[in-house]
Amino acid sequence: MKGRSWSLVFRNAAEGIVYGFRTQRNVRVHSGVAVIMCSAGFIFGISRTDWMFLLTAIFLVMVTELMNTAVEAAVDLAHPHIHPLAKAAKDTAAGAVLLAAVFAVVIGCMVFGKPVLNWLGLL
Numbered sequence: 001m002k003g004r005s006w007s008l009v010f011r012n013a014a015e016g017i018v019y020g021f022r023t024q025r026n027v028r029v030h031s032g033v034a035v036i037m038c039s040a041g042f043i044f045g046i047s048r049t050d051w052m053f054l055l056t057a058i059f060l061v062m063v064t065e066l067m068n069t070a071v072e073a074a075v076d077l078a079h080p081h082i083h084p085l086a087k088a089a090k091d092t093a094a095g096a097v098l099l100a101a102v103f104a105v106v107i108g109c110m111v112f113g114k115p116v117l118n119w120l121g122l123l
């Protein structure tokens with residue numbers, strides 16, 4: 001639709017985020033993990049560079065989760081029956097989420113590994 005106002009553009013985008021949060025358990029789980037990671041970042045006083053990597057990882061996971069939700073909805077609408085291409089689309093979107101999650105775990109270990117070991121008195 002052409003000529004939408006900026007406020008409507010933002011409202012539609014916000015509705016998309018709320019839809020993902022409301023309907024997808026993984027979006028809620030990843031949001032919870034993101035809150036915990038950010039809290040840990042404040043508690044351990046991580047560096048500016050570490051924040052950049054941490055926030056990149058968090059946003060990458062959330063963005064791929066929402067894209068995955070969009071692909072699932074579009075595929076179910078376009079072809080609700082079993083089809084190899086429907087499977088390929090959903091599996092590929094899920095693969096993108098998996099890659100982002102692996103990246104986030106690696107970043108989490110690199111950012112918090114040392115501070116946590118220090119806190120546990122193991123360093």
Ligand SMILES: Nc1ncnc2c1ncn2[C@@H]1O[C@H](COP(=O)(O)OP(=O)(O)OP(=O)(O)O)[C@@H](O)[C@H]1O
Binds near residue numbers: 026072079
């Ligand atoms: N129309 C279809 N044709 C073939 N395979 C499908 C189809 N729909 C789903 N699948 C297979 O089932 C898997 C799960 O699809 P589903 O739509 O249930 O996603 P989901 O389990 O809700 O995913 P998420 O947990 O991310 O919400 C897909 O990754 C795909 O392998």
